[in-house]
Amino acid sequence: DTGVSQDPRHKITKRGQNVTFRCDPISEHNRLYWYRQTLGQGPEFLTYFQNEAQLEKSRLLSDRFSAERPKGSFSTLEIQRTEQGDSAMYLCASSKAGQQETQYFGPGTRLLVL
Amino acid sequence: AQSVTQLGSHVSVSEGALVLLRCNYSSSVPPYLFWYVQYPNQGLQLLLKYTSAATLVKGINGFEAEFKKSETSFHLTKPSAHMSDAAEYFCAVTGGGNKLTFGTGTQLKVEL
Numbered sequence: 001d002t003g004v005s006q007d008p009r010h011k012i013t014k015r016g017q018n019v020t021f022r023c024d025p026i027s028e029h030n031r032l033y034w035y036r037q038t039l040g041q042g043p044e045f046l047t048y049f050q051n052e053a054q055l056e057k058s059r060l061l062s063d064r065f066s067a068e069r070p071k072g073s074f075s076t077l078e079i080q081r082t083e084q085g086d087s088a089m090y091l092c093a094s095s096k097a098g099q100q101e102t103q104y105f106g107p108g109t110r111l112l113v114l
Numbered sequence: 115a116q117s118v119t120q121l122g123s124h125v126s127v128s129e130g131a132l133v134l135l136r137c138n139y140s141s142s143v144p145p146y147l148f149w150y151v152q153y154p155n156q157g158l159q160l161l162l163k164y165t166s167a168a169t170l171v172k173g174i175n176g177f178e179a180e181f182k183k184s185e186t187s188f189h190l191t192k193p194s195a196h197m198s199d200a201a202e203y204f205c206a207v208t209g210g211g212n213k214l215t216f217g218t219g220t221q222l223k224v225e226l
Contacts, residue, residue, distance in 0.1 A: 004157075033213065042118075042204050042216030043158070056212060091157055093214075101146040101165060101208055105158040 002027065004106035006092050012112045013082055020078045021109045025094030032075050033103060034067055036060065037089040049075060082113045116141045116207045120217035128225050133177075133192040135220045137205030140186065147188040148206045148214065149179055158204065164188060175199070200224045 005024045013019050025032045031050050035043035046065070047057045051072040061067075064082075069075040079086055089110050093103035121136040139145055146165050150158040162173025169181040179190045188205060202221050206214040 006157075035214075040218070042206075042218050043214070045213035045215070048213060058213075093158075100212075102148075102160070102163055103214060104160065105150070107157040108155075110155070 004092055004094050004104055006090075006106040006109050008109060009107060010110050010112075012114065014114050015082060015084060017082055018078065018080045019082060019111065020076055021090055021092075021111075022074055022076050023092030023106060024074045025092070026096070026104055029094035029096045029104075030072070031095045031100055031103075032069055033093040033095075034075070034077050035091040035093065037091055037108070038087075043091055046077075079111075082111075084113050087111055087113045116145065116209050116215045118205050118207050118215055118217035120203075120205050120220050122220055123218065124221045124223065126223040126225060127195045129197055130194050133190070133195045133199065133222065135190040135203050135205075135222065137179075137188045137190065137217060138186050139188060139205070139207045141207055141209050143209040145207045145209060147179075147181060148208075149173065149177070149188075149190050150204045150206060152202045152204065152219075154201075161190070161203075195222075195224045197224050197226075 007022045033048040034046040037043040049069040064080045067077045089108045091108045092106045095103045117140045119138045148163045149161040162171045164181045172178045177192045202219045204219050205217045
């Protein structure tokens, strides 16, 4: 299987700009998750999709964050009006029906907001 | 609700020595437990998982972990450390197969 892929791998932006990240899950994985990891911490859950439906959102996901998975395949995570506190690694994971508990992670997108 | 506590943010061992990384969990439902490894500037790689089958779980790269319900623990071990094992290790728990809750990680250093 091709693993989870994320694009871009690195993004540097200025405060106030909008950024968008893309995640392509493992083929035929119906669930897709987004996590955020700050320096020295474990990943924290942001949101997840089952097919195209967004089933849960964390309180960490402020109004400036939006995630979509329009056709149940790839997903995008957009951050509007970025703030320095948004600087983090954004990780995507996917899992398949019958083994939903086992998530496979992509390489992450590292965001730096100046 | 679930939570994970990893004791020891940094662990240092000599090459060839036993590796022991500690994880204690809390879960209101029967848990699924995982260990992931993260190399610098990379994503997380699944090492092993416990999903209510055998309590002693073997994973990749010679790692194994034992689920002990009475101690609410899921410690990770490897009999003989290798330089390539130097990385950050995360324990994680999920109750219903949805979101993972991670510990704060343990940085493993392997010395010659």
